[in-house]
Amino acid sequence: MLIDHPLLGPRDASEFIYMGDAKLLNRPNWKSQNSKTKFLDYGYLRKNPAGVHKELWYHEQGDRSWLVVTRNTVTHEILKVELARDTKGK
Amino acid sequence: MKYSGFKVLWEGLKGNTGWKPLWRKPDPKKNYDIIIVGGGGHGLATAYYLAEKFKITNIAVVEKGWLGSGNIGRNTTIIRSNYLLPQNQPFYEFSLKLWENLEQELNYNSMVSQRGVLNIFHSDSQRDAFVRRGNAMLMSGADASLLGVDALKKLVPFLDFQNSRFPIKGGLWQPRGGTVRHDAVAWGYAKEADSRGVDIIENCETTNFLIKNGRCYGVETTKGVIKSKKVGVCVAGSSSQVMGKIGINLPIESHVLQAFVSEGLKPVIPGVITFGAGHFYVSQSNKGGLVFGGDIDGYNSYAQRGNLPVIEDVCEGGVALMPMIGRARLLRTWGGIMDMSMDGSPIIDKTKIRNLYFNGGWCYGGFKATPASGFCYAHLLATDKPHNDAKDFLFNRFERGRLIDEKGQGNQPNLH
Numbered sequence: 001m002l003i004d005h006p007l008l009g010p011r012d013a014s015e016f017i018y019m020g021d022a023k024l025l026n027r028p029n030w031k032s033q034n035s036k037t038k039f040l041d042y043g044y045l046r047k048n049p050a051g052v053h054k055e056l057w058y059h060e061q062g063d064r065s066w067l068v069v070t071r072n073t074v075t076h077e078i079l080k081v082e083l084a085r086d087t088k089g090k
Numbered sequence: 091m092k093y094s095g096f097k098v099l100w101e102g103l104k105g106n107t108g109w110k111p112l113w114r115k116p117d118p119k120k121n122y123d124i125i126i127v128g129g130g131g132h133g134l135a136t137a138y139y140l141a142e143k144f145k146i147t148n149i150a151v152v153e154k155g156w157l158g159s160g161n162i163g164r165n166t167t168i169i170r171s172n173y174l175l176p177q178n179q180p181f182y183e184f185s186l187k188l189w190e191n192l193e194q195e196l197n198y199n200s201m202v203s204q205r206g207v208l209n210i211f212h213s214d215s216q217r218d219a220f221v222r223r224g225n226a227m228l229m230s231g232a233d234a235s236l237l238g239v240d241a242l243k244k245l246v247p248f249l250d251f252q253n254s255r256f257p258i259k260g261g262l263w264q265p266r267g268g269t270v271r272h273d274a275v276a277w278g279y280a281k282e283a284d285s286r287g288v289d290i291i292e293n294c295e296t297t298n299f300l301i302k303n304g305r306c307y308g309v310e311t312t313k314g315v316i317k318s319k320k321v322g323v324c325v326a327g328s329s330s331q332v333m334g335k336i337g338i339n340l341p342i343e344s345h346v347l348q349a350f351v352s353e354g355l356k357p358v359i360p361g362v363i364t365f366g367a368g369h370f371y372v373s374q375s376n377k378g379g380l381v382f383g384g385d386i387d388g389y390n391s392y393a394q395r396g397n398l399p400v401i402e403d404v405c406e407g408g409v410a411l412m413p414m415i416g417r418a419r420l421l422r423t424w425g426g427i428m429d430m431s432m433d434g435s436p437i438i439d440k441t442k443i444r445n446l447y448f449n450g451g452w453c454y455g456g457f458k459a460t461p462a463s464g465f466c467y468a469h470l471l472a473t474d475k476p477h478n479d480a481k482d483f484l485f486n487r488f489e490r491g492r493l494i495d496e497k498g499q500g501n502q503p504n505l506h
């Protein structure tokens with residue numbers, strides 16, 4: 001798989017470490033109501049879709065940036081690549 | 091159908107005209123006591139043990155494809171009970187004991203071959219970890235011994251003992267581990283479940299569950315609605331897809347694991363060998379092909395095929411451990427979709443919907459678990475209580491923070 005890095009251009013996926021569902025960017029507030037259930041959901045539960053998936057790739061062998069990659073888990077086709085900092089909170 | 095040596099001889103003389111299909115191809119009935127969703131190894135074993143041990147025979151196994159189309163027919167066939175944690179090890183030892191008697195019990199040759207599993211170690215600290223594991227195995231009643239370099243040189247002289255980066259210091263050896271002809275396990279369980287009255291319904295995908303007032307009373311399938319008192323889901327890599335139909339998110343990600351087979355070679359690898367410094371394990375099939383594999387590709391996937399970097403990594407690991415295979419040609423590779431749980435251990439539990447049960451999260455180690463998983467799931471479905479050897483495989487361990495994390499990696503499914 002080639003990941004089209006927004007700053008560096010197409011890079012081989014093996015330069016990256018896969019860090020899972022991009023929902024991890026939105027960490028619940030520990031002071032919020034039901035924070036226990038929210039952290040259970042955040043830490044452990046995943047939608048795990050067959051199809052379009054937003055996920056985190058960390059460019060460890062590169063510029064150490066965190067990317068949000070939108071990828072189809074059935075075909076491995078990469079649809080969109082963004083810097084995580086540009087998507088956070090959206 | 092009953093198999094025997096005499097029958098094989100007799101059929102040989104008759105031109106093999108008397109063999110019959112092992113299971114019927116029934117249409118679904120309107121009502122069952124229990125429906126098992128997923129006719130992989132675990133689903134079929136569950137149906138068999140429900141019929142045999144718990145005398146419940148009004149059962150349907152509903153399978154999307156054909157029997158053996160899932161991971162039961164894709165894995166690298168290794169069985170062993172060399173786990174560490176007290177929640178896991180007794181369960182896998184229970185499974186190994188069931189394997190040892192499986193062929194007699196099912197009257198079916200699934201080629202259970204206890205040729206031994208050898209885990210190589212390469213450093214002093216790795217030896218310490220393996221000694222600890224070996225002791226855990228002995229305490230559960232399993233067999234284990236620590237082999238030094240001299241013993242290894244007799245058993246597996248072809249290893250690269252002098253590898254300057256990863257010198258071989260010894261191995262943890264489980265003689266009772268080995269390999270089993272994987273799809274014959276599905277066929278054997280199917281044959282015996284069928285002969286006890288279980289309906290195995292192939293090419294029938296479960297598309298939804300029938301739920302009223304928080305209770306499940308059947309499934310919708312591509313062959314129509316089928317009702318039942320209880321429904322047991324057992325779909326391995328498709329777990330999130332199936333449970334997602336009713337909005338249940340699982341502590342599971344689906345990942346692809348690849349397997350590899352070389353051209354046929356003369357017998358050279360005595361048992362199963364695993365590399366302690368990289369992702370590579372190997373055995374040799376009865377036809378002579380080297381059957382090997384390594385780690386999952388590492389990203390969510392439902393593609394049933396992987397990518398080249400892992401192929402390269404696995405082959406490098408193989409050549410580092412046993413340079414002699416460098417010239418063997420790779421014949422085939424394929425992939426299967428693994429239900430990677432958040433702590434690397436399985437779930438056999440009720441769900442929050444009454445009469446709906448779940449079995450999954452087997453990661454890449456569920457083949458060896460097939461008999462015990464079927465047995466324990468049957469126990470849960472029949473009695474509503476977890477079997478003693480599977481009593482910790484529950485959903486609530488995640489909210490209670492009581493993970494069963496063999497590798498100590500935390501909630502990162504692609505590291506287990």
Ligand SMILES: Cc1cc2nc3c(=O)[nH]c(=O)nc-3n(C[C@H](O)[C@H](O)[C@H](O)COP(=O)(O)OP(=O)(O)OC[C@H]3O[C@@H](n4cnc5c(N)ncnc54)[C@H](O)[C@@H]3O)c2cc1C
Nearest residue numbers: 128130131132154160161162165166168296426456457458
């Ligand atoms: C390459 C590879 C190597 C492996 N090596 C080993 C090994 O050496 N040792 C080991 O212990 N384990 C190994 N495993 C893991 C092991 O194969 C699995 O953990 C185990 O087979 C999973 O259980 P199962 O047999 O029930 O799964 P499956 O055979 O996958 O059964 C699940 C079934 O559910 C069906 N299904 C899915 N959705 C639906 C639906 N909606 N309706 C109806 N049916 C549905 C599928 O078609 C499938 O047949 C390996 C796996 C792979 C892929």
